[in-house]
Amino acid sequence: MKPSNPAREEKIRKLFEHLQAAHRSRPAPEAGPSWRAGLMRAVSRSRPSERPAAGSFPLDRLVWRTAMAASLVACLLVGYLLAQPESADLVASLLFDDPAETLVASLSDL
Amino acid sequence: MAVRLGFGYASRTPASVSFLGGSRGGREDVAGSMAQALTDAEIVRLVVEGKTDAFETLVTRHQAQVFKIVGRHVPRAQVEEVAQDVFVRAFTSLATFSERAPFHHWLASLAVRTCYGFWREAYRSRETPMSALSEEGQKWVEHVLTVQADRSFHQQAAAQEAQTVLHWALDQLSPENRTVLTLVYLEGLSVREAAALLGWSQVNVKVRAHRARLRLRTLLLGLAEERGTP
Numbered sequence: 001m002k003p004s005n006p007a008r009e010e011k012i013r014k015l016f017e018h019l020q021a022a023h024r025s026r027p028a029p030e031a032g033p034s035w036r037a038g039l040m041r042a043v044s045r046s047r048p049s050e051r052p053a054a055g056s057f058p059l060d061r062l063v064w065r066t067a068m069a070a071s072l073v074a075c076l077l078v079g080y081l082l083a084q085p086e087s088a089d090l091v092a093s094l095l096f097d098d099p100a101e102t103l104v105a106s107l108s109d110l
Numbered sequence: 111m112a113v114r115l116g117f118g119y120a121s122r123t124p125a126s127v128s129f130l131g132g133s134r135g136g137r138e139d140v141a142g143s144m145a146q147a148l149t150d151a152e153i154v155r156l157v158v159e160g161k162t163d164a165f166e167t168l169v170t171r172h173q174a175q176v177f178k179i180v181g182r183h184v185p186r187a188q189v190e191e192v193a194q195d196v197f198v199r200a201f202t203s204l205a206t207f208s209e210r211a212p213f214h215h216w217l218a219s220l221a222v223r224t225c226y227g228f229w230r231e232a233y234r235s236r237e238t239p240m241s242a243l244s245e246e247g248q249k250w251v252e253h254v255l256t257v258q259a260d261r262s263f264h265q266q267a268a269a270q271e272a273q274t275v276l277h278w279a280l281d282q283l284s285p286e287n288r289t290v291l292t293l294v295y296l297e298g299l300s301v302r303e304a305a306a307l308l309g310w311s312q313v314n315v316k317v318r319a320h321r322a323r324l325r326l327r328t329l330l331l332g333l334a335e336e337r338g339t340p
Contacts, residue, residue, distance in 0.1 A: 011255055011334035012327060016295075018254050019279065019330075022272035023296040028178040029189045036169065039194045043165060043201050 150213035158205050165201055172214060176221050183225035183292060185277075192228050196221045222293070222307040229285035243333070247274040251333045279329050287322035294319045295326075 250271030
């Protein structure tokens with residue numbers, strides 16, 4: 001972003017600096033006298049989640065951790081197949097919705 | 111990674127409030143006084159193992175810092191409620207605390223994410239359209255732009271009208287952009303620190319920060335053109 005008008009940019013800078021100072025000058029609020037009691041009541045109504053057993057591994061974390069590797073493998077596989085001259089008919093049938101016979105024939109050639 | 115936001119203190123801060131409160135049994139009081147000497151991580155282990163009363167020691171130690179973070183993100187009237195949400199969420203998800211980072215970093219991240227959730231909810235349920243800047247706010251802008259010296263800089267910043275303009279400007283942003291702008295440009299955190307607090311990628315934070323700054327720039331430009339003297 002190229003500043004086009006120095007006077008205008010100066011105004012913006014000035015306003016931004018004042019707003020930044022206004023944000024930083026906000027006094028830290030303090031808890032009211034009954035806040036702690038209310039919190040501990042809310043806490044007593046809740047239950048802490050249990051720590052996962054040692055050695056267990058959540059499935060969702062496994063999926064996300066392997067997502068990048070799986071995508072890479074899929075891309076490499078597609079690239080390899082596209083590079084094969086025998087797969088041209090197969091790709092054409094998939095892309096252009098050729099009759100099933102062409103697809104079967106291509107698969108049998110592979 | 112050093113995450114700021116006022117958390118630079120030792121985790122063995124002595125608690126000033128009685129651990130279990132005055133009405134509990136003597137045996138628990140002994141356990142309570144013991145908990146005060148424990149580190150945050152040790153107390154977390156106690157709570158997860160079922161000694162839930164030990165959680166109050168964590169509240170005592172970190173209450174001021176949570177209020178400080180929440181107070182800079184949400185309106186004053188909602189600070190207590192959001193701070194309570196932060197601690198309840200901390201309590202219910204203590205088992206996910208991995209001890210790889212200090213407890214106060216984990217809690218700071220939870221506080222920032224809770225504030226972000228507050229704004230997402232607030233924007234979702236907002237029925238009235240965004241209001242125009244009040245007359246007082248517009249006068250403040252005019253005054254800031256006409257005052258030459260920085261002598262009254264702090265008085266200007268501390269003025270109630272400054273807060274009005276700040277809230278108005280932040281209200282024009284999406285919850286994501288608002289949160290990122292607050293962390294990166296108003297608090298002065300690095301992109302890496304903001305990303306760690308929000309649990310977002312650094313690229314996402316960078317893009318959001320850029321968009322938010324452009325939007326804020328447009329807003330300020332509008333104010334300056336409208337109210338500023340040539």
